[in-house]
Amino acid sequence: MFSKTCQYGIRAILYLAVHTSEDKKLGVEQISNGLDIPKHFLAKILQQLTKHHLASSSKGRNGGFYLNTENKNSSLLKVIHAIDGSDVFSLCILGLPECSSQNPCSLHQEALKQRSAMLKILEDQDIQQIAKRIDLKHIKI
Secondary structure: OOOHHHHHHHHHHHHHHHHOOOOOOEOHHHHHHHHOOOHHHHHHHHHHHHHOOOOEEEOOOOOEEEOOHHHHOOEHHHHHHHHHOHHHHOOOOOOOOOOOOOOOOOOHHHHHHHHHHHHHHHHHOEHHHHHHHHHHOOOOO
8 A cells, every 4th residue: 555665764754763762873874784675765755754854863983863852742744744655545546547437446445444444543543652552562663
């Protein structure tokens, strides 16, 4: 459903939520190694997330990427919108150009219900809540 870039962005945000703080920042190479994502590709994703105020960064000797309290209180939906855009939840599941409520494809109604449920999940939980569950269960991001 989400692009590879978006999947990497979600993983990067959750990795930062679990492994960083305003006092503990990570460089792109450390994050790249931890997530097994190409470094230059990840750097572009992190820049985009920082531009949308979903991640924070600082320059200098002790610089790097991290999540502050505001970042952690954001939803994953904002990450998805920042990378894939809001259309990801409104495009036809079959890729048909004319699909709508007035002209539905054969999966339109089912897909609409599933999307609504997915949107609710993504809106109702913030990054910090999801990261805590990942950390407690020792899930590999």
